[in-house]
Amino acid sequence: MKAPLLVYETANVHGGDPDSLIALVDALGKQTYARQAIKFHPISAETLSLPDFSYFGTYQKLEIPAARWADIIDRAKAAIGAVWLEGADLSCIRVLSENLDKVDGIKLQSSILENHEVLTALAALDLSDKTLTLNIAGYEVGRISEAVRRFRVLRPGRIALQVGFQAYPTAVEDALLNKIPVLRAAFPDLDIALADHVDANDPFARRLPLIAAALGCTIIEKHVCIDRATAPLDGSAALEPAEVAELGRDLTLMARSFDDRFIAAAEAAYLEKTVQRPIVRSGLAKGQLVAHEDLLYRRTDRPGLTMAEIEGLQRSFHILARPLAAKAPVVREDFRGAHIAAVVAGRMKSTRLPKKATLAVHGVPSVERTLENCLRFPYVRTVVLATSTTDEDSVLEKHTLGGRVKFWKGEPEDVIKRYLGACDAYDIDVVIRATADCLTMSPEITKILLEEHFASGADFTRVRAEAPGSAPQIFNVEALRRIDRLSGGAVYSEYMNQYVENNPEHFKIHWVDLPADLVRTNYRLTLDYPEDLKMYEALYAELERRNQVADLRNVIGVLDSRPEIAALNGGISQIYLQDPDLIAKLKIATRFPQA
Missing domain, CATH: 3.20.20.70 (Aldolase class I)
Structure with a gap:
């Protein structure tokens, strides 16, 4: 002035x-x-x-x-x-x-x-x-x-x-x-x-x-x-x-006393010297993300990032490259870019709809429709089809879309160990959990979940409400390792999210509310019964007639305008959401004894 x-x-x-x-x-x-x-x-x-x-x-x-x-x-x-x-x-x-x-x-x-x-x-x-x-x-x-x-x-x-x-x-x-x-x-x-x-x-x-x-x-x-x-x-x-x-x-x-500068050099130096920096509360493992609850704030002469800088790194999809000790500041070198992958669990074994993975849905094997859709997920470097080591599942290697999708054979019954095997094989840090029977899982919802997951510093992220089969779940691989270690063997590993949701004291869980136009809880978008196959056949035929891709908004548009298609499998519900005996059994079985 x-x-x-x-x-x-x-x-x-x-x-x-x-x-x-x-x-x-x-x-x-x-x-x-x-x-x-x-x-x-x-x-x-x-x-x-x-x-x-x-x-x-x-x-x-x-x-x-x-x-x-x-x-x-x-x-x-x-x-x-x-x-x-x-x-x-x-x-x-x-x-x-x-x-x-x-x-x-x-x-x-x-x-x-x-x-x-x-x-x-x-x-x-x-x-x-x-x-x-x-x-x-x-x-x-x-x-x-x-x-x-x-x-x-x-x-x-x-x-x-x-x-x-x-x-x-x-x-x-x-x-x-x-x-x-x-x-x-x-x-x-x-x-x-x-x-x-x-x-x-x-x-x-x-x-x-x-x-x-x-x-x-x-x-x-x-x-x-x-x-x-x-x-x-x-x-x-x-x-x-x-x-x-x-x-x-x-x-x-x-x-x-007035100046064109908004921040004086001495003022910046004062803040740098006196700011209470984020300090790790009680230790963090390699492969985790940093959340507010992981931190204390203290003055220290050791260099360290601000919370805004930590959040900026995580919003650009960085993850901890090494473990952090309690009371340690967080520095840039503690992070590296995360390898994000969609891991699709699929097997030929299916009692309600035999060999559904290779069944044609409007001329294309169902597993290939799922994998093509996963290749459209944003921020994803790798898509892996994870099946079992049993002989009957070897045929799925022929359905990796000409090598565009990686293939992994692992534990037949323990899905978590199978996931961990695939993640170790391909050096994956963050998993988009998908199943081969969800043909129209939404790339847009996946984008929202990934961004929310990294921004929040969570171990696990999922939606609060969805059209069944439209939304994946996001796991840090480190969280899957913790489930495997703390459970002593996840007997109900196909319900792997239950091991997180029923042990909130052990995991940072982030629930996401989707935009209303992406939520239709009355539509069933998964392939498990003959009725589901009929619905998908009619759905893809109508999408082809409209010259539309199987984007969730297009899918919802078809089912909203053609209720007779939605009605083909409208009477079927998710068994793990409706069976009270299974719900009670899972609540007990997925709790960690150490908790």
């Missing part, structure tokens, strides 16, 4: 003695403030008022011979650097015209703004390099706008609107600094000035200009004198040279 221009208002403090005025100029010439000017009032009683005016005699005493003004202005220009004149009457404008090249600014009181004589005299002068300050004391905003329009015609270098008036002295409550933001908003292209006449014996007389400058005033006009005690006139609000120096110093410091 640039320090404001400080205009020394001499007014009538000289009492009509030009030598007194020169002495004041010399005294102010010793000031060191960087942006300063001095203002004079070269008035004439005859052009300022009629003889019947009560102050006419006083004005006569204040007149300084016209011949002296040139010398005074020259001396002030040399000593202070900038000279302003009050445009109080035609005498002032005459002195202005005679010294135009030496004068930097003109100030007009609000009582002069409708003086056509003064306006006409000013119009004859080139003001293109002058500042024209219009005092607007007593003016409402609409009247100010009219005055600005009137004086723009003079084409001054710049126009400033000045608040404040002289009341010998002016009461603090009448300063009305609240006008400053109003004027800045109403006239954003104009400078705002302050004419301050608070009692100079009050210390606030040197504080009020600071407030005005902080509010946006770029010009501060302040009465000055050599000695208030001996000033014949206008001394009540006038600062003495030592006080002027103090004000100048404070205005300089005030300007320095």
Whole structure:
């Protein structure tokens, strides 16, 4: 922020003695403030008022011979650097015209703004390099706008609107600094000035200009004198040279306290030194994500990431590359890019719909439809078809879409161990759990779940409600290892999510609410019964007729518009959601003994 221009208002403090005025100029010439000017009032009683005016005699005493003004202005220009004149009457404008090249600014009181004589005299002068300050004391905003329009015609270098008036002295409550933001908003292209006449014996007389400058005033006009005690006139609000120096110093410091920077280097260093950094609460394993509940916050001299930086890394799909000890800060080197894969569990064994994995659904084996759909999942590097080591499942290797899908044979009954075998074989960190009988699992839902999973720092993420078969589940491979270790062998591993959901003290679980247009809990999108096969046959035939891919929104569109297709398997429900005996058995069997 640039320090404001400080205009020394001499007014009538000289009492009509030009030598007194020169002495004041010399005294102010010793000031060191960087942006300063001095203002004079070269008035004439005859052009300022009629003889019947009560102050006419006083004005006569204040007149300084016209011949002296040139010398005074020259001396002030040399000593202070900038000279302003009050445009109080035609005498002032005459002195202005005679010294135009030496004068930097003109100030007009609000009582002069409708003086056509003064306006006409000013119009004859080139003001293109002058500042024209219009005092607007007593003016409402609409009247100010009219005055600005009137004086723009003079084409001054710049126009400033000045608040404040002289009341010998002016009461603090009448300063009305609240006008400053109003004027800045109403006239954003104009400078705002302050004419301050608070009692100079009050210390606030040197504080009020600071407030005005902080509010946006770029010009501060302040009465000055050599000695208030001996000033014949206008001394009540006038600062003495030592006080002027103090004000100048404070205005300089005030300007320095504002800056174009939003953050100072020292401020940033302070935060860096004192910030309470995320510290690992009780240890984290390789392959985990970091959540808020994993952390404490402490000051430390060891380098470490902020929570925002940790979250930024995880939102870009990074995972812990190494274990972290308790009370350790988290650093960038603790992370690496995660290998995200869709692992599709599938077997030929099926009692309700034999060999369903290779059954044709509208001309394409069902497992291939599932795998093609999984290849559309975002952020996924690898898709793996994970089957068992039994001979009958070997045929599935022929359905890996020409090698675009990886193949893995593992545990026949323990699905978790089978998943872990596939993950170890292909160095996978985060698994999108899918099954070969969910042909239309949604890439859009998968995208939402993956982003939520990494952002939350979860071990496991799933939707709260879905069309059965439309949404996958997201596991960190490290969480699958924990299930295997803590369970001592997951007997019901095909229900692997139950081992997480029934042991929330051991896992960070993140539930996601989907957008309403992706949720249809009354539609069944899984292949397990002959009725499901009929539904899928009709669904894919209709999608083909519409020339649409099997995107979930398209699928929902078909089933919404063709309820007879949805009705083909509408009476079938998920057994593990409806069988009370199985639900009770799973709740007990999937709890860890150590819990």
